[in-house]
Amino acid sequence: MKIDILEMTPTKAELVISDTNPMFVNALRRTIVSDVPKMAIDNVEFHLGPIMDEGGTAYESISPLFDEILAHRLSLVPVPTDLDSFIYRSKCSCNGEGCPSCTVMYSLNKKGPCTVYSGDLEPIGSEKFRVKDDLIPIVKLADDQALLIYATAELGTGRQHSRWQAALGAGYRYYGKIEIDHSKCDVGLSCVNVCPRGVLAKEDKKIVVRHPENCTLCNACTEVCDTGVIKVSGDPSKIIFRFETDGSLTAKEVLIKGLKILEERFETLREQIGKLEE
Ligand code: SF4
Ligand SMILES: [Zn+2]
Structure with missing residues (x-):
């Protein structure tokens, strides 16, 4: 080939x-x-109750969309992925509690009137996880509306859900x-x-x-x-x-990872067939 x-x-x-x-x-x-695995936002926590700004003005923590729809939109934002640095949360030594080896955390703090964009997600920790595609509109906040969100991204595959589909x-x-x-x-x-x-x-x-x-x-x-x-x-x-890719991984990374996964699968198949012949 x-x-x-x-x-x-x-x-x-x-x-x-x-x-x-x-x-x-x-x-x-x-x-x-x-x-091919990639990172995607899988968990979103919404602050409930009033949100105060620096001047003491109170905003209602509410938006025109249901929280579920906002969480779904955030889950589809391409999160920069370093496949060498992360492992699946379920296989991590933290036993799935979430740690820097399996999880990236983001915060989002916006007060209306404004449009909330993907670029408003602030990575907690390294700047290398800042969303590159920063102009994806998430929601429009009206006067007195505000959002305070904590979101966690973890590794998954497109087989589980399309939010983890890089290609x-x-x-x-x-x-x-x-x-x-x-x-x-x-x-x-x-x-x-x-x-x-x-x-x-x-x-x-x-x-x-x-x-x-x-x-x-x-x-x-x-x-x-x-x-x-x-x-x-x-x-x-x-x-x-x-x-094409959604930008969380490059096309080259997706191709190389896909070929590696296929190679491993064929190798496993070859071993199993070898055992049958013994
Ligand atoms: S694209 Fe269509 S018209 Fe052009 S060479 Fe191929 S078959 Fe012929
Ligand atoms: Zn972990």
Whole structure:
């Protein structure tokens, strides 16, 4: 198997996986969606009763939304995740009580009128856990309304809940196999003009496949070509795989972790099959 990177940004990856098959790529897709862990807010405590500001003005601890909806919104805010520093709370030596090895705490203290954003979450402890995507609107507070919140983030996976899903929009398609019979082609350019992805071009008085990686297998070129000399098919052994992340982990981290998890799983399977054969 070979992986070529078409695009790799902090939150987006597009790869060409060769010498593979759809079953393997689908296993990778499912793994990065469901099994790559990330930190997410899992517990939110709301202060009840009046909230005073420095000048002694009293605010009501209330917002236009139910607390459950606010907690849900906060849980979906991408929390920066360092997979080397954290372990699952259930497996931590603190016995699940919460400690710096398994938990990150945040506070949020806002008084209306204002819009509360994800960037208003203040990490208690290291600044490296400050939310990078700081303009996600959470709620609009009216006059006299205020929120004082303590939230804890912990590690989980997308299999448990989508708030722990780092990879989004993960999908794949077959690499386009485009064959042109040059002996019959009249170089009429109808295929070049109809292609919505700029895959085909005219070079040295003949039609060439310039960007096969862009082909979506739409077959518009084969339908418009009067001479019928273009054949388009998908190659199941060469697959374009793409996904994005919510920013809590980089696309590279998600990919590497997903491949490691798959490797461990196949190794376990190999050991178990080996035992059956003994
Ligand atoms: S199948 Fe569609 S995308 Fe691919 S070359 Fe033909 S027109 Fe372009
Ligand atoms: Zn702990």
